[in-house]
Amino acid sequence: MRKKAVNSLERLQAVLEVFTEDRLEWTPEELMEELGYSRPTLYRYLKILKDSGFLTSMPNTGFTLGPRVVEMDYLLRKSDNLILSGAPYLQKLAGRYECTALLVRWYGEKILCVDSISSSREAISSYPRGRPMPLSRGAIGRSIVAFLPRRNLVPLIKRTLDEWQAAGAGDTVEAVLDGLKSVRKKGYAVAYGEVTPGVVGFAAPIFDAGQSPIASFSVSIAQDHVPGPVVEVIAREVLLAAGEISAALASHRHRISSQ
Amino acid sequence: MRKKAVNSLERLQAVLEVFTEDRLEWTPEELMEELGYSRPTLYRYLKILKDSGFLTSMPNTGFTLGPRVVEMDYLLRKSDNLILSGAPYLQKLAGRYECTALLVRWYGEKILCVDSISSSREAISSYPRGRPMPLSRGAIGRSIVAFLPRRNLVPLIKRTLDEWQAAGAGDTVEAVLDGLKSVRKKGYAVAYGEVTPGVVGFAAPIFDAGQSPIASFSVSIAQDHVPGPVVEVIAREVLLAAGEISAALASHRHRISSQ
DNA sequence: CCTATTTTCTTGTAATATGAGATTATTGAC
């Protein structure tokens, strides 16, 4: 359910929002139908988005996302402090264990992998960089949600209770909150085979200014590489890394404000 | 020199255009100065771009590109026919030679790597995915420019003659055009150490509908891996791959139009 | 070359984007 665009600027953005994983190619006719814009208006919008490179079209093909996106992604990788601060820790954990280490950003009400390194041969994640992941399944989502302020947390769980039920996180809002409370106590989340069978996930929240987490640092590792006592060790390392990334972000903010 | 934005939609896009490799972080004050927008207008624009995820801001930090970019890049990788059609050929060439194979798109008046695979240990390209490359230096630029229609080609060379001179492609427009003519005759371009010393580049144009190339398929390989006669062999393979990618694009168009 | 389709241009009109200033949130310091 898309929020209705109320002005021309939002209507322009709305064009880009219909390009989703389910539908990556749109003809002008289809866009008119979907968005409810008149023909000249739609073409005006398309022209602007095409000129700026966000969209491209080829003869006999609908419109698809354009190369500007690739360029912006490159710029983002050079500017995102989370990625810049987190990369050394991805390296470190992936070097120490045969695992996949991920940086996952909290974005809207989704979570999104923004960087990862894998030292395991079968690193086929079903959630690669850029693909929104479910919030309710796996350690990553919980590691973030558990640390949201109550006033955001409770409505979120209420709204998405069915997801949490399906993921086995509890049948009532209270039960889900209880589970999250223990994550909050420990400071990190662990999940056994929730996303991929046979894979253990560790995740700890990354904070920016203070109250609300903005991302998660996570490690996925084959279950048979993790005998009982090692669980604690890895969890501690993940927690430590997340803490140090948070500190790095804070120090960057400070650098900026005192320039 | 940015083209002046004439309407509010273009002014909105213009905000994103100031985020470049030279300047990845902007405060509202700086943006007001740079773009000449009033305070409320700028904040209106920033709100929209922030809500749509294109920009983010953290306390005490300016605005930077946001996670929406990462998500869109994921979607693009799933939808761009050039990437989809080209990937098997990147695999193939990188498997056969110790090299880096690239797909480079012609975009505005720039060229941009949109995908690459490397089988060489030192694959440190100074032009990774998403970073615009110079047109006048290296095989890739020439492999595209040489096939532009004359009415676009001549003004382009005239406008950028200094670059071509600096790259040693000729001192006059005629000399540059002559060099390109031979590329056009062979169907591909070869460059010895133009971008990186000791590295040979091969590139052939990829066509869409017909006249004008839209991209280039390219292989970079260490010069001492390429004894004389092999040059011809690799060039032929690159040319073949580019041709087959072009054909794949055409067949996709056909599939669409006859659905 | 010509026809069919796609895209862009006109135009008057109604909608709405704009900027100045005031107001309200946020933040950082004490």
Added chain:
DNA sequence: GTCAATAATCTCATATTACAAGAAAATAGG
């Protein structure tokens, strides 16, 4: 916690300009 300073948003009257309908132009395909 309170307060000052800064940052972000709101209000509102006005002029700007985005809009739809149809027509024209550009582009593809035969």
